[in-house]
Amino acid sequence: MNIGDAARASGVSAKMIRHYERIGLIRTSSRTQAGYRQYHERDVHLLRFIRRARDLGFSLDQIGQLLSLWDDPGRASADVKRLAEAHIADLDARITALTEMRTTLTTLAQACHGDHRPDCPILQGLATPPPAS
Amino acid sequence: MNIGDAARASGVSAKMIRHYERIGLIRTSSRTQAGYRQYHERDVHLLRFIRRARDLGFSLDQIGQLLSLWDDPGRASADVKRLAEAHIADLDARITALTEMRTTLTTLAQACHGDHRPDCPILQGLATPPPAS
């Protein structure tokens, strides 16, 4: 299987497969005499794992750790859970930050009549110190 | 006022002030004979505006547009509101995406007993196709 087939089968672009190889996230594949990378079904499994972990927002570094645990039959599920919960905490922080932005901005936007006149609470809100929270 | 004072007064790092100048977000400041950038209170106002807009998650490109409107006494508040609402929609999309990740991951993590045993629904979830939603 060439890299394009592995890409289509896994949902990871050929570009990224090469990248993951170069940064050591996945092992170097075998090559044909012409230098084409060769992949097998198990490689596609691995790439799909990575793709799903990316879809859940794990960083490539975290995915490296997940892959180590995946490979390790003697792993403790506690280690996996710890990684996951750390990531959940990170997601929570990001959601909180974005939600706060959204709340503030929505308040400003609601106060803006949004017509042809120039006066605008949004610009005023940006130009003056936020109320002490 | 030197760049360090402007940075402290505005909450924008000196590094970023220089960067904003280079990308054309703010005008080039006057310089002393030694080449030191000189700032005034109105520059600090401007930088604070940028800082608050960044805190609300606007991109530098969007901030450029906001600054144009801020400068324009003949602006229509509708233009500002449109920018803000586009950004709110963007925030919503990101919040939704992160929340979906969080939901999926939390479900997996809850199913994981998190002890010394190796079997782990989190890894299983990453290794097998997500259930068709």
Added chain:
DNA sequence: ATAAACCCTACCACGATGGAAAGGTCAAGC
């Protein structure tokens, strides 16, 4: 006079991904 604190420019780095350039390879059709 010297030291500390400041300023300057010009680089490089992150993280994950895409794009483009410039070239080699393979398979199908003529």
Added chain:
DNA sequence: GCTTGACCTTTCCATCGTGGTAGGGTTTAT
């Protein structure tokens, strides 16, 4: 057998916002 198109290869550059570092000049206070 040759051409064409689809594939593969590597290498470099770009994104976005920010931080760091190196190597140098300036100002201010002791």
